[in-house]
Amino acid sequence: xxxxxxxxxxxxxxxxxxxxxxxxxxxxxxxxxxxxxxxxxxxxxxxxxxxxxxxxxxxxxxxxxxxxxxxxxxxxxxxxxxxxxxxxxxxxxxxxxxxxxxxxxxxxxxxxxxxxxxxxxxxxxxxxxxxxxxxxxxxxxxxxxxxxxxxxxxxxxxxxxxxxxxxxxxxxxxxxxxxxxxxxxxxxxxxxxxxxxxxxxxxxxxxxxxxxxxxxxxxxxxxxxxxxxxxxxxxxxxxxxxxxxxxxxxxxxxxxxxxxxxxxxxxxxxxxxxxxxxxxxxxxxxxxxxxxxxxxxxxxxxxxxx
Numbered sequence: 001x002x003x004x005x006x007x008x009x010x011x012x013x014x015x016x017x018x019x020x021x022x023x024x025x026x027x028x029x030x031x032x033x034x035x036x037x038x039x040x041x042x043x044x045x046x047x048x049x050x051x052x053x054x055x056x057x058x059x060x061x062x063x064x065x066x067x068x069x070x071x072x073x074x075x076x077x078x079x080x081x082x083x084x085x086x087x088x089x090x091x092x093x094x095x096x097x098x099x100x101x102x103x104x105x106x107x108x109x110x111x112x113x114x115x116x117x118x119x120x121x122x123x124x125x126x127x128x129x130x131x132x133x134x135x136x137x138x139x140x141x142x143x144x145x146x147x148x149x150x151x152x153x154x155x156x157x158x159x160x161x162x163x164x165x166x167x168x169x170x171x172x173x174x175x176x177x178x179x180x181x182x183x184x185x186x187x188x189x190x191x192x193x194x195x196x197x198x199x200x201x202x203x204x205x206x207x208x209x210x211x212x213x214x215x216x217x218x219x220x221x222x223x224x225x226x227x228x229x230x231x232x233x234x235x236x237x238x239x240x241x242x243x244x245x246x247x248x249x250x251x252x253x254x255x256x257x258x259x260x261x262x263x264x265x266x267x268x269x270x271x272x273x274x275x276x277x278x279x280x281x282x283x284x285x286x287x288x289x290x291x292x293x294x295x296x297x298x299x300x301x302x303x304x305x306x
Contacts, residue, residue: 010092011101021045022053022083022091023100031238032257034058036284037097038070039264042117043109044102052121053078055091061235072232073239074122111267111288118264124243128236132243139208140247141183146174146205147248148197149241149259150188150274158281159255160305162274164193168200169299170252170274175205177297178250183208185248187241187259210244212237252297260285270294274302 014021023041025034038054045052054070056062061069068080083089094100150167175181184201186194186209198207213233242258245251246266253259255277263269263285273293277286295303 010094010099013090013092014100017090018086018088019049019051020053020078020082020089021048021050022055022089024055024057024091024093025095026057026093027095027097028058028060030257031061031235032242032261035261036257038122039109039114039117039284040097040102041100042121043113044100046117046120047108051078052076053080053082053089053091054122055080059231061231063230063232069231069235070122072235073125073128075125077121109284111263111285114264114285115267124239128239128243132240132247135210135240135244136247139183140185141181141206143182144178144180144249145183145185145247146171146178146181147245147251147253147262148184148186148188149245149251149253149256149262150186150190150193151254151256151258152188152190152193159275159277162254163301164196166299166301167252167254167274168197170272170297170302171197171201172204173297173299174250174252174272175201181205181249185209185244187245210237210241212241255281255286257283260289263289272297274298275305 021041021044025037027034027037034056038056041054042052044050054076055068056070057068061072070076071079083091092100148167148171150162152161171184183206184197186197186207188194194209201207213229238258242261243265245253245259245262246269248269250270250272251259251262252272252274253262254274263271271289271293272295273290276290277283282290
């Protein structure tokens, strides 16, 4: 019956829900792709004066079947405890954001608005923030830290892959023109790339990275692999790397929700994009970041592909 009523069933279910908008996201997509959906829901609630209850139960990040992995890292304004107190509230269980009948191109959605919505409705837990600040204090440079995010593995499905040499040449161009940079923070799902950068740039700048427990050693993605590492650890390390990238003075990056969200956490960070998502995969926040990106330091190889 529900399938016959799509896409009308879930909007009707939430229409008279006692002032709440309660959604359980069961999608098999990445950490920040799910947070993107949360932003659309939060924006909808903010504009209509509704109280959002968000449950993220994707098998990629939960430890137990009945968990809400959002609670591992964030402090939602309205939690699942609200549902226990008021059994009248209906929860829509979705696997695709379109089932809610929301527009994904909300005019008001900007990097700054995304930052506002997260800070208001989904503040990050103090334990995570303290961990990030301790890392910054110990590892980041005293003068200037450049961030680099290189997403390999399955990202070729959404954007043209970037060769390692092309990424290296872009970083070198930036370093040549910004002598104050004393540290390069690298986030990548490919361990071999990080080690390669240390060999090729270690003589010019201090190369640091977060020692993730789960990294790809064979080119296969780990964030959507149910048999790869601890779900909680994968989620925490994704969030930590994103926050660390947002703390850098500038960011060179490939197309990815993870490093895209660095601009949600820090809308003012200068960004240099190494590639562009394909037209059918150009989503927020990259759709906006591309409008203000800096292409001054891009290598010749990358400029030819743009």
